[in-house]
Amino acid sequence: MKKSAIRYLAVLIVVATLLSIWAMAETARSQEISDLYSNIESLDVTLQGDAGIIDMKLDLIHEGNTIASRDIKVEVPGTWVVRWPALEVEKGSYEVNLSLWKDNTVVAQKDYEFYYGGREPIRFDVRDFRADSRGIHLAISASDPTVVDIYYMLIDGDRAVYITRDEVVPIAGSYSTPIVKDYAWKQILENGHRYTGRVKIVELNHNQTRAFMNSFQAVDDAIITETYEDETGASATVLGNSRVPFKGSLKFILSQNGSVLNTTEKVTPVLLAGDDETVEITWNKTLQPGVYQLRTVLLGQGDVVKDIEENVIEAEPLIRANATETAEKSSFPGVAAAVAMLIIAHIRRKK
Numbered sequence: 001m002k003k004s005a006i007r008y009l010a011v012l013i014v015v016a017t018l019l020s021i022w023a024m025a026e027t028a029r030s031q032e033i034s035d036l037y038s039n040i041e042s043l044d045v046t047l048q049g050d051a052g053i054i055d056m057k058l059d060l061i062h063e064g065n066t067i068a069s070r071d072i073k074v075e076v077p078g079t080w081v082v083r084w085p086a087l088e089v090e091k092g093s094y095e096v097n098l099s100l101w102k103d104n105t106v107v108a109q110k111d112y113e114f115y116y117g118g119r120e121p122i123r124f125d126v127r128d129f130r131a132d133s134r135g136i137h138l139a140i141s142a143s144d145p146t147v148v149d150i151y152y153m154l155i156d157g158d159r160a161v162y163i164t165r166d167e168v169v170p171i172a173g174s175y176s177t178p179i180v181k182d183y184a185w186k187q188i189l190e191n192g193h194r195y196t197g198r199v200k201i202v203e204l205n206h207n208q209t210r211a212f213m214n215s216f217q218a219v220d221d222a223i224i225t226e227t228y229e230d231e232t233g234a235s236a237t238v239l240g241n242s243r244v245p246f247k248g249s250l251k252f253i254l255s256q257n258g259s260v261l262n263t264t265e266k267v268t269p270v271l272l273a274g275d276d277e278t279v280e281i282t283w284n285k286t287l288q289p290g291v292y293q294l295r296t297v298l299l300g301q302g303d304v305v306k307d308i309e310e311n312v313i314e315a316e317p318l319i320r321a322n323a324t325e326t327a328e329k330s331s332f333p334g335v336a337a338a339v340a341m342l343i344i345a346h347i348r349r350k351k
Contacts, residue, residue: 030049030050030107031047031048031049031050031052031054031076031100031102031107031108032047032048032049032108033045033046033047033098033100033108033109033110034046034047034048035079036096036098036110036112037112037200037209037211038060038084038094038096038112038114039114039116039210039211040084040087040089040094040114040116041083041084041211042081042082042083042084042198042211042213043058043081043082043084043096043112044079044080044081044082044153044160044198044200044211045079045080045082045098046077046078046079047074047076047077047078047079047080047100048076048077049076049077050076051075051076051077052075052076052102053073053074053075053076054073054074054076054100054101054102054107055071055072055073055074055100055101055102056070056071056072056073056074056080056098056099056100056101057069057070057071057098057099057100057101058070058071058082058096058097058098059096059097060084060094060095060096061094061095061096061097062089062092062093062094062095063092067087067089068084068085068087070082070084072158074158074159075159078159078160079153079159079160079163080158080159080160081153081155081158081159081160081196081198081213082158089116090116090117091116091117092115092116092117093113093114093115093116094113094114094115094116095111095112095113096111096112096113096114097109097111098110098111098112122208122210123142123143123144123146123203123205123206123208124140124141124142124146124148124171124201124203124208124210125140125141125142125143125178126138126139126140126201126210126212127139127140127141127178128178129199129212129214130214131195131196131197131198131199131213131214131215131216132197132216133185133189133216133218133219133220133221133242133243133244133273134184134185134241134242134243134273135152135182135183135184135185135197135243135273136152136181136182136183136197136199137180137181137182138150138180138181138182138183138199139178139179139180139181140171140178140179140181140201141171141172141177141178141179142171142172145170145171145172146170146171146203146204146205146206147168147169147170147171147203147204147205148168148169148171148201148202148203148204149165149166149167149168149169149201149202149204150165150166150169150181150199150200150201150202151163151164151165151166151198151199151200151201151202152164152165152166152183152197152198152199153197153198153199153200153213154185154187154195154196154197155195155196155197155198155213156193156195156196160198161187162185162186162187164183164186166181166183168204169181184243184273184274185243187243188243188244188245188272189218189242189243189244190218190244191218191219191220191244191245191301192217192218192219193217193218194215194216194217194218195215195216195217195218196213196214196215196216197213197214197215197216198211198212198213199211199212199213218242218243218244219242219244220242220244220245220246220247220248220300220301221240221241221242221244221246221300221306222238222239222240222241222242222246222248222268222271222298222300222306222307223238223239223241223298223306223307224236224237224238224239224296224298224307224308224309225237225238225239225276226278227296227309227311229294229311229313230313230315231283231286231287231313231315231316232282232283232286232287233280233281233282233283234252234254234280234281234294234296235278235279235280235281236250236252236278236279236296236298236309237276237277237278237279238250238268238271238276238277238278238279238298239271239274239275239276240271240272240273240274240275240276241273242272242273243272243273245270245271245272246268246270246271246272246300247268247270247300247301248267248268248298248299248300248301248306249265249266249267249268249298249299250265250266250268250279250296250297250298250299251263251264251265251296251297251299252264252265252266252281252294252295252296253294253295253296253297254283254292254293254294254313255292255293255294255295256290256291256292256293261292262283262284264281265299266279266281268298287313287315288315289315289316289317290314290315291312291313291314291315292312292313292314292315293310293311293312293313294310294311294312294313295308295309295310296308296309296310296311
């Protein structure tokens, strides 16, 4: 082979290598890991860049040994939450290796180290945490006054479908009086679907981060908050108690001495958490004097009983005046007025 051909081939190889490096650099810039946090139970990672599906590989490493691995397809951009398997672990340092792959090429990677076992004093304590169909309930306290950022996450499968941040929240220095935070979901949830609520708390002064989460099945819910009943009818106020739309009905059951006299069922308006509506009904006719029992039943989908109220109606006898006496009493002023006019007219004639 001639020297010129060899030089030409070498140039082609160099150009191809540079183009490959340039392409990898461009791809890496198009997909990046903007945030990563992990503890021994789970991790969350935020990915940014051009929209697309890529492979995410995760390794949990302790003392040089990989003790858990995950390999999942993820969509960019977005935040993903991955659960580590239940492990028998010991105190010490752990490392997470995360890499993004596209077309068998690493386009981004990031490591995160954490210590399990309480090497540093905890700056704040989560006294209570719960996620359900309404939202997240959190009680947090601190030994010394501090401030935290709180991230609330609603997770569907492995992906966070919504994240909001409560910034620079002051935490008083008292374990006996925790700060209570309630966050209501903004999304309408699907009845029967399983979600996960996650909270991540970042202590700003010392950069300590802790995360808690639990899964829940979204269910519709509502309660009866107020009832009214008398001889002519009844009403009930229903309050929505879930981010799953409540589509139910109220059943009013009127009875006396164990016998059902009237059953009326009426559909409630569709309700979400915090919404309330009043439903009214009337009896066929005014109740006769006596004591009645009224059961008001709130039914959900599939006639599932959500709430019950029981009350007593004491119907009083109606007071009716005698018609003849009423007529006589009502006519007396007119007669008296007529007599007075006649007397006045007679006096004037004499004058």
